[in-house]
Amino acid sequence: MxxxxxxxxxxxxxxxxxxxxxxxxxxxxxxxxxxxxxxxxxxxxxxxxxxxxxxxxxxxxxxxxxxxxxxxxxxxxxxxxxxxxxxxxxxxxxxxxxxxxxxxxxxxxxxxxxxxxxxxxxxxxxxxxxxxxxxxxxxxxxxxxxxxxxxxxxxxxxxxxxxxxxxxxxxxxxxxxxxxxxxxxxxRVDFGIRRRACTSCLKKNLVYKPNFSSTFPSLDPIIMDLTPFTNIGGWAHGHASGSKFFWSDDILKVAAQLGMYQKDVHMFKLGAKKRLEDFKQSRKRYVDSVFNHVAICDAWVNRDRKHRQSTATELRSQNKELIKTRLIRLGHDTNDVARMFNNRDYAIDKELTDARWKRLLPRIEHNLSELKEQWRLQDQRDASRLRKTHLQNMYDNYVRQLRRGPAPPFESFLERRDVVDFINSPPAMEPESDISACPAFADKFPEFCTGYVHQTKLALIQSLGSYSGISQDTLALQNQGINDPEEILLQLATSIFQCASSRSLPLITWEKVQYHKCHTYRLWPTTKVTCTFSISQSGILAARSLLRLVGLDVKTTAATTMDQLQHLFFCSNCPPKQENGGLYRMAMDWRRSVIHCVEQSHREPRWELLSAEQLRVIRGPHAPEYPKATDPVWYCNQCDRHNGKPVNKATVIDHIRWHGTAVPKQGVDFIYDMAPVELPPPGMKFFISPPQPSRPSAKPQPSTKPQPPNNDYRCIHCNRSQRRFILEGVKQHIKHKHKIGSPVEETDFCKIK
Ligand SMILES: [Zn+2]
Ligand SMILES: [Zn+2]
Ligand SMILES: [Zn+2]
Ligand SMILES: [Zn+2]
Ligand SMILES: [Zn+2]
Structure with a gap:
């Protein structure tokens, strides 16, 4: 050529x-x-x-x-x-x-x-x-x-x-x-009207057959038989109907011609009638032939479109293979090339000529190098995420089986230099080998957690020391090194801590710190709360004032000593409350009193110790069970069967009987550890003036008879918990624990029927 x-x-x-x-x-x-x-x-x-x-x-x-x-x-x-x-x-x-x-x-x-x-x-x-x-x-x-x-x-x-x-x-x-x-x-070409026209022009120019007379009132309707038509109207989106549509210009042209023939007839020209008739016949034949040809053309258009589509598809896939082969031949990695073409298609539906290839190659190679960088970053992200997730699962499992805490947040494990290096190291060829190093890190969990516990202890001891002036040395002297002074310091009645996430709940002694777990919202179970501990100054002040009231040394008295005394206190900051026309005060054990003082934010704790007489009254038939038989805090004291796995009271008694002890004695054969129990029992109402009988028939209550508190409410957020509250109590609980300012009945708490 x-x-x-x-x-x-x-x-x-x-x-x-x-x-x-x-x-x-x-x-x-x-x-x-x-x-x-x-x-x-x-x-x-x-x-x-x-x-x-x-x-x-x-x-x-x-x-x-x-x-x-x-x-x-x-x-x-x-x-x-x-x-x-x-x-x-x-x-x-x-x-x-x-x-x-x-x-x-x-x-x-x-x-x-x-x-x-x-x-x-x-x-x-x-x-x-x-x-x-x-x-x-x-x-x-x-x-x-x-x-x-x-x-x-x-x-x-x-x-x-x-x-x-x-x-x-x-x-x-x-x-x-x-x-x-x-x-x-x-x-689209409309073959019926032999034109390519846009929708708006079709709408303007097409005349719908039934509208012919109104559009062209002066024209002879026979014109409609002499003009080619389409079955597709301007509003039909290309869909054919049974109606006829004429292009208005076509109509006008036929009208003009017809007019000439008719004029000749009116002028009685020789042969005019026949010429008119011939004209009509030839126009009708023409319209028929157009109509027949339209079907042929439409069919061809469809065939041709399909053919070209399949040709293009075929060419594309051929070109794709061709490009792949050539890239590999140029030394590109087979996997890279395959990956490049995995999810994308290069719309080359023309023959891949040498010139086209020359033009294309730099772009493809540029593309490939960009992709490789993207893949590298993506692979790195994936590998890092995989390792992290795997480590986290292992860590969560480890922490879950830890009975005592506090457990460090996983994030702080991630901050370790060796962990950072492992997470960020380049991806391995096989995903399995990416996580093969995880068990080695899991071996470090116990040491990591112990270290964290130790650090937390040290930090708390230090702040206790600087706040209270109590040091390990003074304690060591007093105990003459028999016990670990560090442990003793953390078990004092004045060693009161708090978690930053739930400040209103003082944690009395290190025991409570160990078992403390911040309640996460049930609605967002993935939300993890990281607990950070510090001393609770208001808690310490409350405990000190209680100790002074009963005449014990604030610097040496252990919490268990206070527990054993079984004193009860009234809060002098709180006025007596009214109920059914009577007045009562809450009698609380020392732990509950500390919690009360912190919850109520009493600036200056003031207490009244219940007298022996008052104690006798209140510890009548309604003495609270503490701990409850159902609490899983009971141990066998004869073997270490329940060490680390405390059970409920019935189970431990059964177990002691198995030892051969027919009547097991609490404190001798079995003991309890209250540390896992979050809260001491609520206070008891002590009526200082008797409530009025609500009904005439009811027997008047003796003025001093303690009323069991109406623990008729349950927190909905603590779904599994069996804990019962009084109305005010459940509201306080929800405010403090779940940080909901105005708790609503049925949404946040409900009445137990
Ligand atoms: Zn147009
Ligand atoms: Zn916490
Ligand atoms: Zn109070
Ligand atoms: Zn045993
Ligand atoms: Zn709750």
Whole structure:
């Protein structure tokens, strides 16, 4: 082929943001718009002018374009594809003109031989390139060339009746502009009206058959039988109906012709009646032939679309394999290349020529190197996350089986240098080996947790020392080194701590710190609360005042000593409360008193010790069980069966009987450890003036008879807990524990029936 080849720039085919194939209907190039629209309406109109001249049919492609014809330019820079490989020169190249004009000097037979190998799109392009080409291609001699082009393109149907080959090619392949307004991107040709028109122009110009008389009141309805029509209305979104729609200009043209024949008849011209009749008959035959041809054309359009889609798909997948092979041959890693093409498609549905490959390769390689970096980062993130999750699971499991705490938060384990290095180390080839080092780290959990406990202890001892002036040394002297002074210090009645997350609950002695667990919201079970401990100054003040009241040394008295004394106290800061016309005060053990003082934020703790007489009254039949038989705090004192696994009272008694002790004695055969029990029993109401009987029939209560508190409420947030509260108590509990300012019945707490 003698044409000078210049490669025109292609539309970008590498789209890193688009991983999917773009073969959907929307993106698909209509087979009927092959000619690039960028040729503009000017080129289009100039071509049409030519058609008008050469067209013998009044139904030819007459243009309504009012724009002046633009100067003719070679517009081939954006030619998408000249599938035959004929490449045209770019704009403004003097060499091109020379070359093309040389072609024109070829014998016409040879020229037509060459043209006969092209498709309609190529021919349309050529006809728009130079005057010489136009002249040749629009001549009557060229009809065979256009026919061959239709065959080359793949079974394009014969011309629409009344249309020339060139008009037909232009309608099908001349661009996607609306015939009326020039709007681009109109994919559908309506063969019934033989036009490509946009929806809004269709709406404006189509006349619905039943509206004919109202639209054209002066026209003869017979015109409808003489005019081609479509079954697809302007509002139908391309869907056919049983109705007929006419293009209004067509109607007017037929009307004009019919009018001429009718006029002759009215003027009694010779043979006019027959000519009128012949005209009508020929128009009807024409309408029928158009109607029949429309079906053929529509069928072809569908076939052609499917064919081109499957060809494109096939080409893409072929190209994909080709590109993969070539990349690997260039030394790229096979896995990388496979991964690159895993989720993405390069929309190359053209033949992968050497030139195209040359242009493509740098972009693909750039893409690949970017991807590799992304993958590296992603793989690192994945590996780190995997290791972290795995470690965390192991850690959580370890901590869960720890009976005593406090356990350090997992985050602080993650801060260890060796853990950081492990988490951030490059990913292994196999995911299993990524976590193979985890068990080695799990071996470090016990030491890590013990270290944390030790640190926490030391920190608390230090703040106790600086707050109270008590030091291990003074204690060591007093105990003459028999016990671990550190432990003794942490078990004093004045060793009172708090967790930053629940300050209102003082933790009396290290025991409570060990068993403390902050309650997490049930609604967000994943929320983890990290407990941080400090001394509770208000708790210490409360404990000190209690110790002084009973005459014990605030610096040496152990909490258990206070427990054994079993004193009860009234809070002098709280006035007696009214109930049923009587007045009562709450009698509380020392632990409850400390908690009360902190909860109520009494600035200056003041107490009243219950007298022996008052104690006798209150410890009547209603003496509270503490600890409760159901609390899992009981141990066998004869063996270490329950060490670390305390049970309820019934179980431990059964167990002692198994030892052979028929009547096990509390404190001798079995003991309890209250440390795991979070709260001491609530206070008891001690009536200082008797409540009035609510009903006349009820027996008056003795004034001093203690009332069991109405523990009729349960916290809904502590769902599993059996703990019962009085109304005020459950509200306080929810405020402090769950940080809900105004607790609501049925939502936050409920009454136990
Ligand atoms: Zn339009
Ligand atoms: Zn806590
Ligand atoms: Zn009080
Ligand atoms: Zn035992
Ligand atoms: Zn609760």
């Amino acid at each position: 003698g044409l000078h080849c210049v490669y025109v720039p292609m539309t970008p085919i590498l789209d890193p943001d688009n991983d999917s194939t773009s073969l959907d209907g929307d993106d698909y190039d209509s087979p009927l718009t092959d000619l690039e629209d960028s040729t503009g309406s000017s080129g289009y109109s100039s071509l049409e002018e030519t058609f008008s001249e050469s067209s013998g049919s009044e139904y030819g492609g007459k243009t309504h374009n009012k724009k002046p014809p633009a100067k003719k330019r070679a517009r081939v820079a954006n030619v998408k594809a000249l599938n035959t490989g004929v490449i045209l020169a770019t704009n403004g190249s003097g060499r091109k003109k020379k070359t093309l004009s040389l072609i024109i000097t070829m014998p016409i037979d040879i020229l037509f031989e060459i043209f006969g190998l092209l498709g309609p799109v190529d021919l349309l392009h050529l006809s728009r390139t130079t005057k010489a080409f136009r002249k040749v291609l629009l001549s009557n001699n060229a009809v065979s060339v256009w026919k061959a082009a239709r065959v080359n393109r793949g079974g394009v149907p014969n011309c629409m009746p009344g249309m020339s080959e060139v008009e037909w090619a232009n309608l099908l392949f001349g661009g996607s502009q609306c015939y009326v307004c020039g709007t681009k991107g109109i994919m």
